[in-house]
Structures are given as C-alpha cells and as structure tokens.
Amino acid sequence: MTLPKAHEWIQEMAPYVPGRSTVEGITEPVKLSSNESAFGASPKALEAFKATAGTLMRYPDANSEALREAIADIHKLDADKIMCGAGSDELLTLLIHTFAGPGDEVIYSQYGFMVYPVQTRAVGATGIAVPNKNWAADIDGILDAVTEDTKLVFIDNPNNPTGAYNTWAEIERLHAALPESVVLVLDAAYAECVTAQDYQAGEALVERANNVIMTRTFSKMYALAGLRVGWAYGAPGIIDVIGRVRMPFNVCVPGHPAAIEAVRDQNHLRASVAFNTKWRLWLADQLRALDLGVIDSQTNFILVEFPKGDKCALACNEFLTSRGYLVRALPPLPDHLRISLGTAEQNQGVIALIKEFLGS
Numbered sequence: 001m002t003l004p005k006a007h008e009w010i011q012e013m014a015p016y017v018p019g020r021s022t023v024e025g026i027t028e029p030v031k032l033s034s035n036e037s038a039f040g041a042s043p044k045a046l047e048a049f050k051a052t053a054g055t056l057m058r059y060p061d062a063n064s065e066a067l068r069e070a071i072a073d074i075h076k077l078d079a080d081k082i083m084c085g086a087g088s089d090e091l092l093t094l095l096i097h098t099f100a101g102p103g104d105e106v107i108y109s110q111y112g113f114m115v116y117p118v119q120t121r122a123v124g125a126t127g128i129a130v131p132n133k134n135w136a137a138d139i140d141g142i143l144d145a146v147t148e149d150t151k152l153v154f155i156d157n158p159n160n161p162t163g164a165y166n167t168w169a170e171i172e173r174l175h176a177a178l179p180e181s182v183v184l185v186l187d188a189a190y191a192e193c194v195t196a197q198d199y200q201a202g203e204a205l206v207e208r209a210n211n212v213i214m215t216r217t218f219s220k221m222y223a224l225a226g227l228r229v230g231w232a233y234g235a236p237g238i239i240d241v242i243g244r245v246r247m248p249f250n251v252c253v254p255g256h257p258a259a260i261e262a263v264r265d266q267n268h269l270r271a272s273v274a275f276n277t278k279w280r281l282w283l284a285d286q287l288r289a290l291d292l293g294v295i296d297s298q299t300n301f302i303l304v305e306f307p308k309g310d311k312c313a314l315a316c317n318e319f320l321t322s323r324g325y326l327v328r329a330l331p332p333l334p335d336h337l338r339i340s341l342g343t344a345e346q347n348q349g350v351i352a353l354i355k356e357f358l359g360s
C-alpha cells in the first residue's frame with residue numbers, strides 16, 4: 001500500500017511552536033511572549049470592526065481597494081504598489097513561494113524572524129543563515145553569501161527577536177551592491193515604534209528600485225494582531241507576480257474597515273508609540289540595573305541575556321511561568337529571554353519577579 005507522501009523536505013520540517021499562552025492552574029496568565037500590543041487598538045477601529053457583523057455573508061473586496069487607498073493617503077504612497085495580506089506573514093510567504101524553489105537560495109540572518117526559514121524549507125529551497133553583527137543584519141556577511149542561485153534576501157529591520165536595527169545607510173549600501181535579479185525584502189513590522197533617527201522603513205528604495213519590497217503590519221503598534229492584516233509596498237513587477245499567487249479574498253470583511261480606521265487614527269498611533277517608548281526605556285533601565293545583558297531595542301520587546309548557572313535564562317523562564325508570566329525562550333538563543341512590553345502593571349510585575357528570581 002502506498003500512502004500519500006509529502007515532499008521529502010517537508011517531512012523533515014519541525015512544526016512551528018508559537019509563544020506559550022496557557023499555564024496549568026493559572027486562569028489568566030500575563031502573556032509577554034508574542035509581541036502583542038499592550039496599549040490596544042484605536043476605539044474607532046474597534047467600532048468599525050463591530051459594525052461589520054451584518055455583512056459577514058459577503059466575501060470581502062478581493063483587491064482591498066479602500067484599504068490600499070487609505071494606506072496610500074496616510075503614508076503618501078502609490079496605491080497601485082500596495083498589496084494587502086492576511087498579516088504580513090502571508091506576504092512574506094508569498095514572496096518565497098513566488099521566487100524560490102528547489103535549487104534556489106534564500107538569505108536571512110541567523111537570528112531573525114522564523115517565517116523565512118520555515119517557508120524556505122516549505123518550497124524546497126536552501127536557506128542561508130548569515131550570522132548577525134551587533135545583533136542586526138551583517139550587511140557584508142549577506143553580500144558575501146550571495147551566489148548565482150540567490151533569489152531573495154530578507155532583512156527584518158528592526159530584527160525579531162533581537163530588537164536591533166540597521167541604519168538606512170546600511171540598507172542602501174546593501175541594495176546598491178546586490179544584483180538586480182535578487183529581491184530585497186525589507187520586513188518593517190516594527191517601523192512605527194522605531195525612534196532611531198537614522199532609520200527608514202523602505203518606501204524610498206521601493207520608489208527607485210525594481211527589486212525591493214517592504215512589508216508592514218497592523219499586528220504590532222496598531223494592535224490588531226487577531227484580525228491578520230498586513231501590507232506590502234513593492235516594485236510593480238513584484239506586486240504583479242505575488243498577486244497572481246495570493247488567495248483572492250485574503251483580507252477578511254472585518255479586517256478592511258478596522259484597518260482603515262486604524263491607519264486614519266494617527267493620534268491613537270502616536271499615543272501607542274509614546275507608551276511603547278516610555279516602557280521600553282523603563283524596562284531596559286530596570287533590567288540593566290539588575291546586571292542583565294540588554295540589547296538596545298527599537299521594537300515592542302526586549303531581548304535579555306542571563307548569566308550561566310543557576311540564574312540562567314531557562315531557570316528564570318520556569319520561575320516566571322510558574323508565577324503566571326509568559327515570556328519567550330528561544331532555542332537558538334539559550335542564554336536569552338525575549339520579553340514583550342506589557343501594561344504598566346505587567347511591566348512592573350515582571351521586573352519584580354525577575355528581582356525575586358535573582359535574589360536581588
């Protein structure tokens with residue numbers, strides 16, 4: 001008997017393990033493990049979401065026309081170069097499925113967003129993980145890794161899980177040295193909360209190059225992760241081909257008006273970013289005062305290094321979990337924990353627990 005058989009490279013894949021969200025015996029754990037917003041979405045976006053209940057028998061607009069127009073209007077972009085997706089995850093996945101297959105190479109940083117290696121494997125392409133430099137992408141390392149088989153380069157800028165970023169000058173230098181046949185993907189999921197002055201998300205490069213695409217999301221600073229809405233801004237040739245592969249109704253009915261109201265409510269976004277900046281500084285200061293290694297973050301989370309021995313990261317993770325605080329342990333970085341920013345009370349709570357754990 002011959003049973004159905006997946007591609008060999010897929011059989012070898014390990015399933016994705018998401019950030020933990022439950023603890024036995026604790027009814028409402030504090031979830032600081034998935035970089036979700038603690039500030040919450042625009043009330044206008046939530047109202048718009050609720051108002052869609054009566055229209056759920058309809059398919060959504062297949063071209064996300066109104067949402068693309070709203071994004072273009074706020075960001076001063078060309079709506080024709082925007083594509084919306086079921087989270088930016090969908091758009092990142094589409095890029096890999098469209099441009100790479102067996103025999104092709106996809107470059108990303110060793111410590112970076114999980115979607116790139118997972119989807120690269122899914123299409124049978126070869127992933128090239130380049131060691132990070134100062135926790136961000138190593139531009140020269142990436143350029144050295146380019147071969148005739150390279151199809152895509154992914155830069156999560158700022159990087160998840162490190163929180164570090166590459167300056168715009170570095171990104172421009174990377175692009176200038178990259179063959180035009182290679183697609184440069186600038187994954188700017190945290191662009192809204194970056195405060196560094198020498199950062200840019202990528203629009204400017206998209207406007208003047210044919211091989212660049214930037215991805216953005218409503219999941220982080222806009223606090224709509226549950227709705228799954230993201231967008232990309234790319235060279236027309238790239239938008240055209242990924243558009244042929246994507247599913248026609250990829251952004252759901254409630255997702256459209258909610259995201260439109262969210263992007264129009266820039267006052268709410270500013271408040272969300274101010275909250276994020278304030279607590280990011282506070283948390284980093286507190287962790288440094290405990291003599292822990294803190295990587296400068298431009299995101300809504302902080303990667304913290306623990307000493308080896310009985311006060312190690314995994315022991316701290318167990319301690320926090322037992323007290324109902326969920327942070328992220330990362331198998332490739334066993335000495336670190338990634339802590340997403342929470343509410344004021346949750347941030348104070350996690351610091352108090354880490355102090356208790358360290359006995360300081």
Ligand SMILES: *Cc1c(COP(=O)(O)O)cnc(C)c1O
Nearest residue numbers: 087088089113160189217219230
């Ligand atoms: C959170 C995140 C995303 C995307 O999330 P979606 O919810 O799919 O839009 C993309 N890239 C990075 C680096 C992220 O951290």
